[in-house]
Amino acid sequence: MSKPLLIGPFTQLLPMSGLPVKGALSDEQLVLIENGGILISEGRIKTIGIFDDLKSDAVDIHYIVGKHVCLPGFIDAHTHICFGGSRARDYAFRNSGKTYLEIAKAGGGIWDTVTQTRAASQENLVESIVSRSKTHLESGTTTIEVKSGYGLSIDEELKMLRAIKQAGEKTKADLVATCLAAHMKPKDWNSDKNYLEEIASQLFPILKSEGLTNRIDAFIEESAFSALEIAPYFKKAKAMGFDITVHADQFTTGGSEVATQFDAISADHLEASTENEIRLLANSNVISTALPGASLGLGCDFTPARKILDAGGALAIASDHNPGSAPMGHLLTQASILGTFEKLSNAEVLAGITFRASAALNLADRGSIEANKLADFAVFPTDNYQEITYQQGQLKPNMVWKKGEKIYERD
Numbered sequence: 540m541s542k543p544l545l546i547g548p549f550t551q552l553l554p555m556s557g558l559p560v561k562g563a564l565s566d567e568q569l570v571l572i573e574n575g576g577i578l579i580s581e582g583r584i585k586t587i588g589i590f591d592d593l594k595s596d597a598v599d600i601h602y603i604v605g606k607h608v609c610l611p612g613f614i615d616a617h618t619h620i621c622f623g624g625s626r627a628r629d630y631a632f633r634n635s636g637k638t639y640l641e642i643a644k645a646g647g648g649i650w651d652t653v654t655q656t657r658a659a660s661q662e663n664l665v666e667s668i669v670s671r672s673k674t675h676l677e678s679g680t681t682t683i684e685v686k687s688g689y690g691l692s693i694d695e696e697l698k699m700l701r702a703i704k705q706a707g708e709k710t711k712a713d714l715v716a717t718c719l720a721a722h723m724k725p726k727d728w729n730s731d732k733n734y735l736e737e738i739a740s741q742l743f744p745i746l747k748s749e750g751l752t753n754r755i756d757a758f759i760e761e762s763a764f765s766a767l768e769i770a771p772y773f774k775k776a777k778a779m780g781f782d783i784t785v786h787a788d789q790f791t792t793g794g795s796e797v798a799t800q801f802d803a804i805s806a807d808h809l810e811a812s813t814e815n816e817i818r819l820l821a822n823s824n825v826i827s828t829a830l831p832g833a834s835l836g837l838g839c840d841f842t843p844a845r846k847i848l849d850a851g852g853a854l855a856i857a858s859d860h861n862p863g864s865a866p867m868g869h870l871l872t873q874a875s876i877l878g879t880f881e882k883l884s885n886a887e888v889l890a891g892i893t894f895r896a897s898a899a900l901n902l903a904d905r906g907s908i909e910a911n912k913l914a915d916f917a918v919f920p921t922d923n924y925q926e927i928t929y930q931q932g933q934l935k936p937n938m939v940w941k942k943g944e945k946i947y948e949r950d
Contacts, residue, residue, distance in 0.1 A: 544943065545597035547576030548590035549609040550922040554908040555893045561821075561853040564886035571924070575609065579914040582942035586910055601945075606922035607937065610889065611908050612681030612915030614896035615870050617807050617828055619686050619719075619861035620671040621664055621699050621706075624655025626862045633837065639762075649689070649723055652862050656689035661702045668706035668714070671860070671868065676712050677947055679917030679936045680870055683712050684857070684900055686756060688719030691728075693742050696720045700751040711946040715900050717784065718746055721757035721764055721772060735768065739775040747779065754804075758786040759794035766797045773801045782901055788812045789833070799823045805855065805899040809842045810834060817843060821852035826899040828855040829891070831877040832865030844881040844891075855899040856891035872932030885928050914943035 552575025558568060576590030578597060586593065594600065629647040642648055656664070668685065675683055685706075687699040700716055707714040720738045728734050746752050755776040757769050763786075764772075773783055782804050787794025789808035795816040798806035806820060807828040820827050829842035847854050856877060860868030867873065870892055878888040897906030905913045918938040919927055927934055939947040 542598035543578055543580045543585060543596060544599045544601060545576050545578050545590070545593050546601045546940070547593075547603055548574045549576070549603060549918070550574070550606045551608045551924050552577070552587065552908065553608065553610050553889070553924055554587060555611050555889060556907040556909040558886070558890060558894065560826075560895055560898050562851045563848040564884055564890055566884050566886050569886050577609070577908060577914065577916070579943040582914055582944070584908060584910055584912050584914050587908055603918065605920065608919045608921050608924045608927065609908070609916050610679070610919070610924070610927070611893040611906055612917055612939065612941065613679045613870055613892045614682040614900065614902075614906055615675060615680050615858050615860070615892070616684050616805065616855050616896040616899040617686075617830060617857035617859055618684055618868070619688065619859070620683070620868070621668050621685050621687065621703050622652050622656050622689050622862050623659030623663065623667070624652060624862065626651060626866070629863055630836070630866070649863065650726055652689045653691055653725070656699070657695050661698050661705070664699065664702035665706045665709065668703060669709050672706065672710040672712045672714065674868070675870070676710070676939055676941075677935070677949075678869060678871060678932070679939055681712055681915040681917070681939065681941050682715065682897070682900070682902070682905060684715045684717055686717045686719040688722035688756070691720065691722065691725035693738065696738075696742060697745060697751075700746065701749075704751055711941050711944075715754070715902070716752040717754040717756050718742070718752050719756040719758070721769065723758060723763045735764070735772040739772055743775065743779055743781070753780070753782055754784060755781040756784045756786060759797055760786070760789060761791055766793050769797060773797070777801060788816055792816055795820055795825075798825050804901050807857065808833065809847070810840050812843060814846075817846050817850050817852065820847065821850035826853045826855050826895065828857050828899050829877060830857055830859035830865065831873040832859045832867055835873065835876070836864040836866060841877055841880050844877060844883060848883070848887060853895055853898065854887065854891050855896040856888065857896065857899070869932050871927070875928045875931040878928060885925060888928055914940060916940050
């Protein structure tokens with residue numbers, strides 16, 4: 540058994556604990572512990588409090604010199620960082636005024652990434668995931684959801700999910716894999732069988748037997764799959780014990796209703812959600828996940844985050860880091876910008892990338908700094924937590940701790 544380690548003192552310690560998962564939050568609800576300390580053992584938090592008051596319980600002490608603010612490690616609940624190639628040409632086309640269909644006809648779009656990802660070896664994908672995870676870690680993100688979805692065949696989806704699992708063994712970040720085989724209808728599907736039926740019957744059992752994921756996602760959109768098409772697919776997934784998450788209401792509505800019908804863990808995107816969809820989500824246990832990176836990349840409206848919170852819904856914020864619509868991948872920058880446009884309090888922004896994001900992944904062991912949670916936290920060189928969102932991601936962590944281990948320290 541490891542000896543209790545005390546870390547601190549922090550000028551401000553924001554545990555982000557004791558706050559509701561649903562509804563609006565004011566900054567006055569935040570607990571600020573001045574000159575705070577965190578006592579950890581076996582990779583978990585034993586207790587928090589005033590640093591000097593915890594010294595007698597510690598065997599070892601790691602002193603934090605200077606003025607610093609400590610937050611829970613960020614959780615990015617929606618990314619696509621397993622991919623091959625680049626879509627820089629798509630970005631240039633979009634900014635010059637070309638439509639989605641025009642870009643697709645020119646060889647761009649999701650299928651372009653499918654082609655490049657299929658051409659990449661599993662080893663190449665592992666290396667790219669580890670590299671991108673490192674960038675996220677150094678920005679304070681300690682848990683990263685990673686989707687498949689650029690394989691669109693049984694073998695290629697397995698290659699992606701195996702690469703995600705292998706990458707998880709090579710990075711200090713926790714990677715949470717999600718199967719997005721229902722990303723779009725593959726252009727080269729030649730079988731007489733229904734694509735979704737084939738995936739459900741052939742791929743799902745392998746996901747279980749190899750422990751590759753416990754999460755099934757689908758893109759419900761006119762360019763992908765309809766609510767009617769996806770229903771039997773989700774029924775099969777639910778029957779096999781998978782958690783459900785949905786790419787919902789990005790361009791047209793319908794996906795959030797499916798999410799509520801199937802008790803999904805989260806409904807992600809929601810840029811097109813209307814009052815009806817907002818009400819449905821707020822009256823359910825589905826976490827609404829805003830993806831401001833996609834809005835920035837596509838030049839479209841943001842998720843109606845303010846309305847979701849005011850209606851009593853739960854709002855997580857994720858980066859959607861992907862090669863097409865959200866190549867930036869910087870969670871804190873995107874969350875801060877969303878806060879500006881949607882008039883979110885600091886408490887709402889920080890909740891969206893900590894404990895509410897953990898709820899979007901169905902993970903109860905992280906997202907706040909409190910007893911028995913994982914000792915995951917990011918330490919910023921400032922004496923005022925408000926500077927973190929104010930500087931919109933330009934203020935970087937000095938240190939990042941994962942499961943009680945300092946895994947990053949900025950020179």
